[in-house]
Structure formats: structure tokens, C-alpha cells
Amino acid sequence: MSTTVQKGKFITIEGIEGVGKSSNVNLIADLIQKAGNQVVVTREPGGTPIAEAIRKVLLAEYDEEIFGQTELLLLYAARIQHVEHVIKPALAEGKWVVCDRFVDATYAYQGAGRGIPIEKIDSLHQWALGDFVPDCTIILDASPEIAFERIKKNRDLDRFEKEKIFFFQRIRQQYLQIAGRDKQRYRIVDASRPLKDVQDIIRGIIVNIF
Incomplete structure (x- = not known):
């Protein structure tokens, strides 16, 4: 008798640099494991050897300008590898996947940050991954x-982190606009609050997904 494996859940965490994504990714993974589920923790760009190599290209500094379109195409090259080799197989095996950034970061950074029209990103995403999106996104x-x-x-700044403050103001506003379009999938958490308060809110979000 065959047993149908229940598909896992895909959770992403988003936000500008410095909001505490990494520590909260680990919190979410711990909560999922304690609930008896297997979990894969990953990140974007990255997650596979090829995607990690692309990450290094994206974050390094060069004498030549890197255009927004170049960033976009590199990100989707990495994302396709990541989704097809890591995320989809894990979900199919019933594992939960927790990812530090995903497609919403592209809409925020390359869309609002670099000025690439949203419809261009929509078209690329549809061609590359179809309707594949997370089950829950915490911003x-x-x-x-x-x-x-x-x-x-805490650290030295990479190429993105050296951008001017208004670059990140645009990104922040884009994240908030994105969240307003689908209140079922997105949860906004005030990351300016003390870490304990932020993590208590996240615990409540994750418990409601189980």
C-alpha cells in the first residue's frame, strides 16, 4: 500500500539589511523541528554550488558598472538552480523549507531599488518558475x-549595503506595498522592536501555519 507524502510548507523571510533575518530564520527552523517536521534552511541568492558562485559575483565590487538588468538575470539564474535542485525536491519529500529572501527581494531591490519595471520581473518569473511562490512570507x-x-x-559592508539611504527607503516601501496585495501570504513584523518581542510575534505566526 503506497502512502501519499504530505507536501511541506515554504516559508520565506524578507526585509532590508540589518533587520535580523538570519537570527529569525534559525528561530523559525527550530520551531518547525520542535513541531516534528523536517526542515531545510537556505538562502538567496545561493543554496546550491552554482547559485552560491553567482552570489559571490553579485556581492563583489568591480571597476565596471553592474546594471540592474544584469543583477536581475543573474538572480534568476541562481533562483532556478535553487528551486529545482533544493526547494521543490524538499517540499515534495514533505520537508519544510525556510529561506532567507526569495522572489519578493527581487521586486524590492531590482524593481524599486534599480528601477526595473515590475511587469518585466513578472514576465521573467512566470517564464522561469511559473506560479511558484512561498506559502508564507514574513517581512x-x-x-x-x-x-x-x-x-x-557587526560587519563590513558588501556592494548592496554601500548604497545610499534613499535606495533602501525605496526598497522598504516596495516591501510594504507588496505585502498589501496579499494579506493571506504576507505578515509584516515591526523589526525595530526588541528582539524578544519580534521573536514572540514570529512564534505566533508560525504556530498558526501548523
Whole structure:
């Protein structure tokens, strides 16, 4: 007698740099494991050897300008590898997947940040991945001023993190606009609050998904 494996859930966490995505990805994974589910933790860009190599290209600094269209196409090259080799197989096996950034980051960074028309990204996503989207997306929201005070205390800045403050203001607004379009999938969490408060809110979100 064959047993049908229940498909896993795909959860993504989004936000500008410095809002605490990495620590909260680990929190979410821990909650899922404690509930008795297998979980895969991954990130974008990255997640496979080829996608990680593309990540290095995207974050490095060069003497030549990297155009927004170049970033977009590199991101989707990495994303296709990631989805087909890691995310979809894990979900099919009944595992949950928790990803630090996914497609919404592209709409925010390359759309609002670089000025690429949203319909261009829509078309590329549809061609590359069809209707594949996360089951739940948590957006950690904080002002760029607060977020970058945190970053400066912890590490050197990469190519994206060296952008001007208005770049991240546009990205933040785009994330909030995206969340307003689908209140079933998106959850906005005020990441300017103390970490304990943020994590309590996230726990409540995850418990409601089980």
C-alpha cells in the first residue's frame, strides 16, 4: 500500500539589511523541528554550488558598472538552480523549507531599488518558475536608519549595503506595498522592536501555519 507524502510548507523571510533575518530564520527552523517536521534552511541568492558562485559575483565590487538588468538575470539564474535542485525536491519529500529572501527581494531591490519595471520581473518569473511562490512570507520592517546602525556595529559592508539611504527607503516601501496585495501570504513584523518581542510575534505566526 503506497502512502501519499504530505507536501511541506515554504516559508520565506524578507526585509532590508540589518533587520535580523538570519537570527529569525534559525528561530523559525527550530520551531518547525520542535513541531516534528523536517526542515531545510537556505538562502538567496545561493543554496546550491552554482547559485552560491553567482552570489559571490553579485556581492563583489568591480571597476565596471553592474546594471540592474544584469543583477536581475543573474538572480534568476541562481533562483532556478535553487528551486529545482533544493526547494521543490524538499517540499515534495514533505520537508519544510525556510529561506532567507526569495522572489519578493527581487521586486524590492531590482524593481524599486534599480528601477526595473515590475511587469518585466513578472514576465521573467512566470517564464522561469511559473506560479511558484512561498506559502508564507514574513517581512521584517524597520527604517533604514535603524537597520544600518545595527549593521555598522557587526560587519563590513558588501556592494548592496554601500548604497545610499534613499535606495533602501525605496526598497522598504516596495516591501510594504507588496505585502498589501496579499494579506493571506504576507505578515509584516515591526523589526525595530526588541528582539524578544519580534521573536514572540514570529512564534505566533508560525504556530498558526501548523
